[in-house]
Amino acid sequence: MKINRPTLIIDEKKARRNIAFMADKAKKLNLIFRPHFKTHQSATVARWFRKIGVKQIAVSSLAMAHYFYKHNWDDIHIAFPYNILECQGLNELAKNIKIKVSIESQEALSHLKSYVKNPIQYMIIIDVGYGRTGIDASNWKSILSLANQGNSTCQFSGLMAHAGHTYDARGLNDIEKTHSSSLSKLETLVEKFVNPPFVSYGDTPSCSVSENFNLISEFRCGNFVYYDVTQTLIGSCTVDQIAVAMACPIVAEHYDRNEVVIYGGAIHFSKDFVMTPYKHFGQIVNFTNNGWKILEDVYLKKISQEHGIIHLPKNIDKNQFSIGHIIGILPVHSCLTADLMMGQQTLSGLPIEKMIRI
Amino acid sequence: MKINRPTLIIDEKKARRNIAFMADKAKKLNLIFRPHFKTHQSATVARWFRKIGVKQIAVSSLAMAHYFYKHNWDDIHIAFPYNILECQGLNELAKNIKIKVSIESQEALSHLKSYVKNPIQYMIIIDVGYGRTGIDASNWKSILSLANQGNSTCQFSGLMAHAGHTYDARGLNDIEKTHSSSLSKLETLVEKFVNPPFVSYGDTPSCSVSENFNLISEFRCGNFVYYDVTQTLIGSCTVDQIAVAMACPIVAEHYDRNEVVIYGGAIHFSKDFVMTPYKHFGQIVNFTNNGWKILEDVYLKKISQEHGIIHLPKNIDKNQFSIGHIIGILPVHSCLTADLMMGQQTLSGLPIEKMIRI
Numbered sequence: 254m255k256i257n258r259p260t261l262i263i264d265e266k267k268a269r270r271n272i273a274f275m276a277d278k279a280k281k282l283n284l285i286f287r288p289h290f291k292t293h294q295s296a297t298v299a300r301w302f303r304k305i306g307v308k309q310i311a312v313s314s315l316a317m318a319h320y321f322y323k324h325n326w327d328d329i330h331i332a333f334p335y336n337i338l339e340c341q342g343l344n345e346l347a348k349n350i351k352i353k354v355s356i357e358s359q360e361a362l363s364h365l366k367s368y369v370k371n372p373i374q375y376m377i378i379i380d381v382g383y384g385r386t387g388i389d390a391s392n393w394k395s396i397l398s399l400a401n402q403g404n405s406t407c408q409f410s411g412l413m414a415h416a417g418h419t420y421d422a423r424g425l426n427d428i429e430k431t432h433s434s435s436l437s438k439l440e441t442l443v444e445k446f447v448n449p450p451f452v453s454y455g456d457t458p459s460c461s462v463s464e465n466f467n468l469i470s471e472f473r474c475g476n477f478v479y480y481d482v483t484q485t486l487i488g489s490c491t492v493d494q495i496a497v498a499m500a501c502p503i504v505a506e507h508y509d510r511n512e513v514v515i516y517g518g519a520i521h522f523s524k525d526f527v528m529t530p531y532k533h534f535g536q537i538v539n540f541t542n543n544g545w546k547i548l549e550d551v552y553l554k555k556i557s558q559e560h561g562i563i564h565l566p567k568n569i570d571k572n573q574f575s576i577g578h579i580i581g582i583l584p585v586h587s588c589l590t591a592d593l594m595m596g597q598q599t600l601s602g603l604p605i606e607k608m609i610r611i
Numbered sequence: 612m613k614i615n616r617p618t619l620i621i622d623e624k625k626a627r628r629n630i631a632f633m634a635d636k637a638k639k640l641n642l643i644f645r646p647h648f649k650t651h652q653s654a655t656v657a658r659w660f661r662k663i664g665v666k667q668i669a670v671s672s673l674a675m676a677h678y679f680y681k682h683n684w685d686d687i688h689i690a691f692p693y694n695i696l697e698c699q700g701l702n703e704l705a706k707n708i709k710i711k712v713s714i715e716s717q718e719a720l721s722h723l724k725s726y727v728k729n730p731i732q733y734m735i736i737i738d739v740g741y742g743r744t745g746i747d748a749s750n751w752k753s754i755l756s757l758a759n760q761g762n763s764t765c766q767f768s769g770l771m772a773h774a775g776h777t778y779d780a781r782g783l784n785d786i787e788k789t790h791s792s793s794l795s796k797l798e799t800l801v802e803k804f805v806n807p808p809f810v811s812y813g814d815t816p817s818c819s820v821s822e823n824f825n826l827i828s829e830f831r832c833g834n835f836v837y838y839d840v841t842q843t844l845i846g847s848c849t850v851d852q853i854a855v856a857m858a859c860p861i862v863a864e865h866y867d868r869n870e871v872v873i874y875g876g877a878i879h880f881s882k883d884f885v886m887t888p889y890k891h892f893g894q895i896v897n898f899t900n901n902g903w904k905i906l907e908d909v910y911l912k913k914i915s916q917e918h919g920i921i922h923l924p925k926n927i928d929k930n931q932f933s934i935g936h937i938i939g940i941l942p943v944h945s946c947l948t949a950d951l952m953m954g955q956q957t958l959s960g961l962p963i964e965k966m967i968r969i
Contacts, residue, residue, distance in 0.1 A: 257696035258674070258969070291916060313917045314874075316616070333917055334862040336874050337935045338615035357863055360934050385918055386863050386872050417915070504692040505715055505744050514744050516672075516694050520950045520968070524882040557775070558649060558946055559671045559691055560743055576718050577695045588916055592878045593951075595969050610878070610968065611616070611953050 255602070256579055259517040260500045261594040263479070263605055264544055267496035269301050271477050275460065276305050279472045282464075287311050287330060287453065289475025292588045294608040295597070296324040298478065311453075311473050315339045315346070320608040322350055329353070330453070332413065332473060334378065334386050335361045340368040347371035353410060357387050362399055366407045374410035375403070376453060379442065381435035383417040390414075390438035393445050400450065411451030411470065414439060419458035424488045432459040436467065443468050461489040481587035482527055482536050498538055498545050498581035499590065501561065503574055511565045513574045517582065518559040523589035535582035537563060539573060544600060545581045553582055613960070614937055617875040618858045619952040621837070621963055622902055625854035627659050629835050633818060634663050637830045640822075645669050645688060647813065647833025650946045652966040653955070654682040656836065669811075669831050673697045673704070678966040680708055687711070688811070690771065690831060692736065692744050693719045698726040705729035711768060715745050720757055724765045732768035733761070734811060737800065739793035741775040748772075748796035751803050758808070769809030769828065772797060777816035782846045790817040794825065801826050819847040839945035840885055840894050856896055856903050856939035857948065859919065861932055866923070870912070871932045873919040875940065880914060881947035893940035895921060897931060902958060903939045911940055 272288075279286035288302055291313040299310070299321065311332040312318050318329045319342070330353035335343075346352055348371045356362045357378040365375060377399050380387030388395050396412075403409030416435035422428040443449055454466070455473030457480075466472075479497045480490040501517030526534050537551035554564040561582075565574060574580065584590035591597070597605035630646075637644035646660055649671040657668070657679065669690040670676050676687045677700070688711035689701075704710055706729045714720045715736040723733060735757050738745030746753050754770075761767030774793035780786040801807055812824070813831030819842075824830075837855040838848040859875030884892050895909035912922040919940075923932060932938065942948035949955070955963035 257694070257700075258672070314616070333874070334872060336615070336860050336862050338860045338937075358934065360864075361862075364935075384868070385913075385915065385920065386865075502694050502696045504694050504719075506718075507744075510742070514692060516691070519881060519883075519947055523877060524947070525877075555743075557743065558950070562743065576716065577722075579696075589877055589882070592916070593968070595967075609953075610951070 256500045257502060259521045259594070259596070261591060261597040261605075262498050262500050262581065263298070263597060263599050264496045264498075265301070265599045265601070267494060268298065268478055271480065271494060271496055272301055273305060275472065275474065275477050276307065278460070282466050284466060284469060285309065285471040287471050287473050288478070289313070289332060289455065289473055290321060291317065292475045292478055293591055294320070296321070296606045298605065299324060299326065311475070315342050316611050317608060318346060318352070322346060327351060330376070330473070331355060335365055337361060337364045337368075340364065343373075344369045344371055347373045355413060356399060359399065362402060366402070366404075369407065372406050372408070374408045376411050376413040377409075379412050379414045379439065381414045381416050381438045382431070383415060385415075385417060387414065390442045393442065396442065397445070400446075411453060412439070412442070413453040413473070416454070416456045416459055419456045420483070420487060422458060422487050425462055428458045428462050428488055432463050433465070435459075436465065440468055457484060458487050458489040476588055479587040479591065482583050482585045483525070486527055486529060492536075492547060492583070495583050497587050497591065498583050499535070499594070500540065500579050500581055503576055503578045503580060506571075506574065506576055508565070508571055511567060512554070513563045513565065515561040515563060515580065516559060517561045518556045520558055521590065521593055522553070522556060522561070522582070522584060523586060523593060524556065525586040525589055527585050533585075534561070535584055538581040538583060540579065540581050614858045615860060617879045617952070617954070619949060619955040619963075620856050620858050620898075620939065621656070621955060621957050622854045622856075623659070623957045623959075625852060626656065626836055629838065629852060629854055630659055631663060633830065633832065633835050634665065636818070640824050642824060642827060643667065643829040645811065645829050645831050646836070647671070647690060647831055648679060649675065650833045650836055651949055652678070654679070654964045656963065657682060657684065669833070673700050674969050675966060676704055676710065680704060685709060688734070688831070689713060693723055695719060695722045695726075698722065701731075702727045702729055705731045713771060714757060717757065720760060724760070724762075727765065730764050730766070732766045734769050734771040735767075737770050737772045737797065739772045739774050739796045740789070741773060743773075743775060745772065748800045751800065754800065755803070758804075769811060770797070770800070771811040771831070774812070774814045774817055777814045778841070778845060780816060780845050783820055786816045786820050786846055790821050791823070793817075794823065798826055815842060816845050816847040834946055837945040837949065840941050840943045841883070844885055844887060850894075850905060850941070853941050853945075855945050855949065856941050857893070857952070858898065858937050858939055861934055861936045861938060864929075864932065864934055866929055869923045869925060871921045871923065873921060873938065874917060875919040876914045876917040878916055879948070879951055880911070880919070880940070880942060881944060881951060882914065883944040883947055885943050891943075892919070893942055896939040896941060898937065898939050
């Protein structure tokens with residue numbers, strides 16, 4: 254690898270394996286697979302999905318929908334509450350491709366129906382316990398009212414939920430517990446409909462580990478494409494499934510305090526951290542000929558804007574941490590790190606095209 | 612303001628006032644003013660500095676040095692440990708403009724001298740207690756050895772320190788205490804030189820509040836151009852001096868739990884937070900005709916990738932928080948927020964040119 258500044262390295266084989274795993278699981282469960290592309294935001298990685306037959310995707314902003322539209326994706330769900338201030342851009346996009354939007358209030362739906370003139374579909378966001386967005390799953394009256402307002406231009410196309418509180422889970426039982434409680438809320442709701450609605454669902458922890466997707470019509474998870482350190486702690490994946498590592502040059506040696514300093518900081522990693530049990534911002538790996546190898550007890554201890562401080566165990570061989578050496582860091586939260594990094598490539602050096610941030 | 616998605620708004624008047632304040636202070640103390648441009652990373656804002664006579668700047672990466680070189684800045688200090696892997700790009704830049712690099716080891720200096728053929732200056736990074744980079748101020752032997760290796764191509768040009776531990780301060784006394792201890796370490800060091808070296812110094816807290824810069828030759832602070840919520844807690848500035856606010860659309864109302872959801876999350880704010888006493892990611896303001904006004908007890912409580920949850924006090928007028936309304940958020944850490952935001956404009960709507968991230 255000819256790298257001289259922080260660069261996101263993608264292990265294409267692992268990413269493709271993660272993609273195949275989730276696609277196969279959806280198929281086995283007879284679910285539509287509509288992966289969320291907010292994690293990679295990449296036309297290159299998107300092609301890996303297309304290669305195995307994926308045609309429907311989710312994104313988290315109109316800007317991201319535009320990006321993938323330009324890269325020939327024509328069935329896109331903007332899985333974020335409809336932003337009425339972007340109705341014009343949305344209307345233009347809906348002229349050209351199939352668009353689903355996400356609705357959670359009468360006000361938003363009324364606005365959508367007044368301002369968007371091209372055929373569009375809407376899904377109702379259901380809160381299954383995460384408490385971020387959505388109508389509470391028990392609020393049948395509001396949900397039914399929104400569901401009944403579809404027409405030929407603005408068509409009701411089902412319910413969507415994101416059990417984001419699985420991110421608080423630590424271990425499979427925890428994930429299953431949160432997932433079951435979310436599903437059971439959906440179940441009670443769905444039973445009230447005369448015709449069972451289409452249900453889109455998809456946090457990475459649940460989709461990775463559970464086998465129980467009764468009532469669910471579609472997987473909408475995203476992080477699984479790369480996974481990350483947080484997902485290993487939750488129990489969604491093993492560390493071997495993590496498909497991204499930041500490559501960062503070592504710029505200063507401070508062996509006296511068991512530390513080295515890298516070119517790589519908050520503007521590359523973001524500032525999400527984990528406690529395992531020490532607070533850290535990433536797990537250190539050594540790059541090998543065809544991947545990377547975990548270095549036990551070596552972690553990214555502290556970050557400021559461009560600086561990162563790596564903690565080294567006392568009796569580790571310091572030669573691999575000398576100035577000019579490139580080390581790898583498995584990110585704590587791959588969605589944020591991938592979002593930040595414009596410089597991305599595969600292990601074999603192929604460039605990864607990435608959406609330009611706005 | 613015609614804004615429909617997260618946009619960083621810069622109060623030009625306040626930013627120019629902050630710039631003038633620091634420039635005047637440096638002048639009064641008879642110091643060179645070499646502002647750090649890593650906070651704004653903007654050719655537009657850079658012109659505000661040039662307007663009042665600034666000609667020398669600091670940056671935190673070779674990429675940033677290139678950006679400002681292209682915008683006609685010709686005296687640039689890369690205030691980050693010399694990354695030996697970028698020697699080629701550095702050498703090319705040094706052919707065209709005056710470049711200072713930052714050195715903290717024999718290995719880095721030897722490399723610089725072997726590989727960089729165009730005249731360049733180097734400063735020695737001194738650790739005055741922050742513990743990030745630099746040679747400990749008491750390590751006279753190493754410091755003298757590096758200082759003595761200058762030649763006509765690679766010229767020793769002084770010491771540099773960053774008392775970043777002032778960021779742990781809460782209040783003026785705390786800042787002064789950390790600052791004094793840092794200065795006294797430098798003092799002991801400088802006294803050992805036969806000819807007192809040039810000393811570059813500059814964390815925003817110290818430069819904002821202290822009057823004691825004995826031995827210091829140059830201010831190298833950066834954050835002061837915008838300040839932020841963290842700096843108000845440290846005691847570096849008042850909330851009225853904060854010159855940036857994020858403008859974000861409200862996309863969902865959840866008054867029942869005293870919350871609204873904005874389009875604006877970790878990819879816009881980064882994930883730095885403060886505890887005052889509740890954990891939060893930004894202080895909410897209302898935009899007015901010519902600026903913004905603080906809303907007491909309204910804060911950015913939680914963020915995920917694109918979503919932000921705003922906490923509202925129980926008896927606040929909810930009308931100003933309805934769907935489609937744009938609210939402002941004073942960032943916790945303006946350096947990271949400004950780094951993330953490509954969409955930036957002044958209060959009057961003039962676009963702010965920003966370095967494209969790499």
